[in-house]
Amino acid sequence: MKTTLADQQAALDVAASLARTHGHLPAAHIRTTAIFRDQVDISLHDSLADFEAWREGLGIDPTAVDHALYADGQMYLQARTAFLGLTVEITGYGKLALGGSVCAPVASSP
Structure with missing residues (x-):
């Protein structure tokens, strides 16, 4: 059976609910897919x-954050949580400040 947009309704509802209940959080790229309809x-x-x-806003424990640090100081942080019965995965990309640590994220330079 072919997947339809209606099959993504639960994920779209979660995205809309996040916008309503966490509208104060920074703007983000938000994506749903036909492959992972529950995320x-x-x-x-x-x-x-x-x-x-976002991590704090969704109540994700800092110890639940996965990360990778690259030689050039670029890194990503990633965490998952449940929200309204679906998985919400957040991923952040940026540069770690000299002398910084994974627990102390800093803003990227434009």
């Missing part, structure tokens, strides 16, 4: 501080 992906590309705002 909403949120990507933050402007700063790691934006990721931290």
